[in-house]
Amino acid sequence: MTEDLMTIREMCETYDVTPRTLRFYEAKELLFPIREGQKRLFTKRDRARLKLILRGKRFGFSLEEIRQLLDLYHVGDQQLTQMTRTYEIARERLADMETRKEELTQAIDELKEQLRWGEKVIASMKHEKKAAG
Amino acid sequence: MTEDLMTIREMCETYDVTPRTLRFYEAKELLFPIREGQKRLFTKRDRARLKLILRGKRFGFSLEEIRQLLDLYHVGDQQLTQMTRTYEIARERLADMETRKEELTQAIDELKEQLRWGEKVIASMKHEKKAAG
DNA sequence: CGTTTGCATTACGTGAACGTCATCTCCGTG
């Protein structure tokens, strides 16, 4: 099976994105599908990158931020200085993500608290209604 | 001190946003400053909401999603059915946030792993350079 | 009393992230 490669349509169905999105990501140098004539063929590497892109988006990162991060995952044949810079960017992102996680944890706790409040309010409203009815 | 109230400028300095942003949030019904003549005066409630807005944005929520959530924090005099709906929306958001947190935790672990990789690569590159030099 | 300062409104502009439409090109099938 030469099925390391996927067409644009297969990609769309697998990852629930549109062709436009995939072409857009290629234009922005987030993906690098190979060409068979005109047609794009997406490799395993592209799929790995796409997963990271979609995850990054759910975290609220911009495509540009994601692009910088992706470089760390496919180091390739970079120069030492460039590699070091990539590494530093990644460390910053990591710190960023850990901060987010803490905030998120706190937000979750607070929201849970509010939900308990909401339950009480709803309960008492039902009670009032009953009493008033 | 009647200083439960803040001017738009004070708000901007305190929360590091522009006047435009605050007016925009009011237009979108995320904030409800009172008026003294023409001027806006932001209450403690507005400040609490703004904090939640800014935090929500860092999590990648849209302003519309945030607006729905905010209703839970200032219940006011809603009807039972509306309150119940708000409560349900909040529960969905909570589930959403918990999913995000898990994904984020995983992403952090993976990124840490990549960073260890990066360190090794950089170390070996320095070594090669030394050997080649 | 003219002018700066602070805030207001109205309206057009902008960057990010795609959507949509028109048009073109192969490729396989009847």
Next chain:
DNA sequence: CACGGAGATGACGTTCACGTAATGCAAACG
């Protein structure tokens, strides 16, 4: 060989979340 379907390429449109004038008003200040 006509033709439908998958995919490509511009190019313009759209939504979100504000930015950026242009203009106006009203209190404060020298």
